[in-house]
Amino acid sequence: QVQLVESGGGLVQAGGSLRLSCAASGRRIFSINAMGWYRQAPGKQRELVATITSGGMTNYADSVKGRFTISRDNAKNTVYLQMNSLKPEDTAVYLCNAQAAFDYWGQGTQVTVSS
Numbered sequence: 001q002v003q004l005v006e007s008g009g010g011l012v013q014a015g016g017s018l019r020l021s022c023a024a025s026g027r028r029i030f031s032i033n034a035m036g037w038y039r040q041a042p043g044k045q046r047e048l049v050a051t052i053t054s055g056g057m058t059n060y061a062d063s064v065k066g067r068f069t070i071s072r073d074n075a076k077n078t079v080y081l082q083m084n085s086l087k088p089e090d091t092a093v094y095l096c097n098a099q100a101a102f103d104y105w106g107q108g109t110q111v112t113v114s115s
Contacts, residue, residue, distance in 0.1 A: 002026040002104040004096045009109030012086055016113070020081040022096030022106055031100040035072060035079040039092035039111075049094070050081060064090075086113045 008020040024032060036051030036059075050060045050070035058070055069082040079096065091113050096106035 002028050002032065002098050002100060004098055004104055004106035006094065006096045006106045006109040009094060009111045011112045011114065014086060014088055014113055014115050016086050017082070017084045018086065018111060020083070020094055020096075020109060020111075022079045022081075024077040024079075024098055024104075028100055029077050029098075032077075032098045034099045036097045036099075037070065037079075037081045037094055038097055039090075039094045040108075041092040044092075046095070051097075052079060083111070086111075088113045088115045 034053045037049040040046040052070045067085045072079045093108040095108040098104040
């Protein structure tokens with residue numbers, strides 16, 4: 001199994017920055033391919049924010065390109081999301097995802113951006 005623990009969410013003013021972390025653990029972490037971040041705002045569907053493969057290839061939602069950066073420390077089994085120039089529309093619960101034989105999800109961390 002794989003366990004994912006997110007941290008780093010909080011309340012920030014528009015234009016500010018936050019850094020999210022997601023640490024993976026468990027017997028099957030060796031089988032993880034891509035990791036990523038998704039978000040879900042109230043009343044909206046879950047949407048992809050950014051993903052990164054074990055080889056470092058990244059993919060971003062158009063809405064965050066140029067503002068968010070995903071990175072990965074394979075030695076620490078941790079993925080990060082640096083979020084800059086935050087906007088109120090970035091407010092959501094951010095969930096960490098790990099893709100292996102199954103999809104694994106963290107519990108989520110709240111990000112709130114005030115205007």
